[in-house]
Amino acid sequence: MNKIDDTHPYYLGFDAETTGVDPDKDILVEIGMTAFDRHLRPLKSWKSMVNSHRYQECLQLATPYVSNMHAHSGLWADMESAGGSDTRSKAVQAQALEWIDENGYRNLPMLGSSVAFDRSFLKVEMPQLLEAFHYRSIDAISLCLIAEHTAGVMPAKYLTPGSAPGRCTGRSMTHRPLCRPYSCMPDWLNCRNKAKHPCASP
Numbered sequence: 484m485n486k487i488d489d490t491h492p493y494y495l496g497f498d499a500e501t502t503g504v505d506p507d508k509d510i511l512v513e514i515g516m517t518a519f520d521r522h523l524r525p526l527k528s529w530k531s532m533v534n535s536h537r538y539q540e541c542l543q544l545a546t547p548y549v550s551n552m553h554a555h556s557g558l559w560a561d562m563e564s565a566g567g568s569d570t571r572s573k574a575v576q577a578q579a580l581e582w583i584d585e586n587g588y589r590n591l592p593m594l595g596s597s598v599a600f601d602r603s604f605l606k607v608e609m610p611q612l613l614e615a616f617h618y619r620s621i622d623a624i625s626l627c628l629i630a631e632h633t634a635g636v637m638p639a640k641y642l643t644p645g646s647a648p649g650r651c652t653g654r655s656m657t658h659r660p661l662c663r664p665y666s667c668m669p670d671w672l673n674c675r676n677k678a679k680h681p682c683a684s685p
Contacts, residue, residue, distance in 0.1 A: 492518040492526055494621060495583075495591040498660040499601045500558060502545040506603040510534050510541055511572065512553070512562055514609075515660020516579065518588050529582045530660045531575045533608075535565040556659050576609040583615050592619040 496517040503509035515530030534541065541562070542550065553559045583589050595601055598620040605613035 490520060490526065492586070492588055492591060493521045494519040494523070494594040495588050495616060496525075496594040497598070497601055497616070498595055499604050500553065500660065501549075501604055502541050503549055504600070506607045509544060509604075510537060511604050511608050512541055513558060513660055514575065514579065516582070516588075518586065518591070519594060523594075527586060529579065531578060532562050532565040532568070532570045533572060533575050535562050535568060535570040538562050538566055558659060572608040576612045579609070579612050580615060589615050590617050592617045592621055594621045594623070596623050598622050 496519060498515050499511055500513040501509050501511055511533040513530065513532050515528065517528040518526040520526055538559075542559070545553065550559075553562075593602070593616045599622075602613060602620070
């Protein structure tokens with residue numbers, strides 16, 4: 484029997500931060516990707532600010548809730564400081580595709596939180612990057628809800644910033660790429676060992 488290579492990438496985590504929820508009106512401000520092996524352990528990560536040259540426009544467009552969230556996480560400060568870099572959507576898309584191709588991550592399923600939301604923004608601003616993913620997705624929020632409904636495990640347990648060691652400490656970083664929901668996945672898969680009933684049928 485051939486030994487399975489545990490370092491082989493199986494999923495490509497993706498997260499996007501925006502000024503709001505409407506891809507036809509709002510703007511991408513940051514994206515990040517993390518490759519995972521079959522055990523959902525992180526392999527490599529990449530992230531970039533997006534549209535830093537539109538910083539003032541983004542401030543005006545964001546709702547008070549979103550603006551406060553990005554201020555608290557440090558995103559606005561990082562976006563302002565990146566104003567001199569080329570973070571236009573097309574430039575960032577090219578950098579992201581280069582990273583994907585260099586590491587052999589093309590056509591992997593997208594792993595994330597509310598992936599339909601992220602895909603909708605990529606479709607508008609970075610369609611070539613969207614095409615680099617497999618059409619299949621794994622949504623961490625959906626799996627956490629299944630864990631809650633079938634095993635009584637609350638999703639909040641799996642979305643704690645500290646559950647991603649070395650990535651989400653300090654200020655509230657849950658709304659930054661590389662920090663958000665990916666740590667939910669291994670916890671959900673292992674929750675049958677922590678709950679009275681299995682999360683799903685084998």
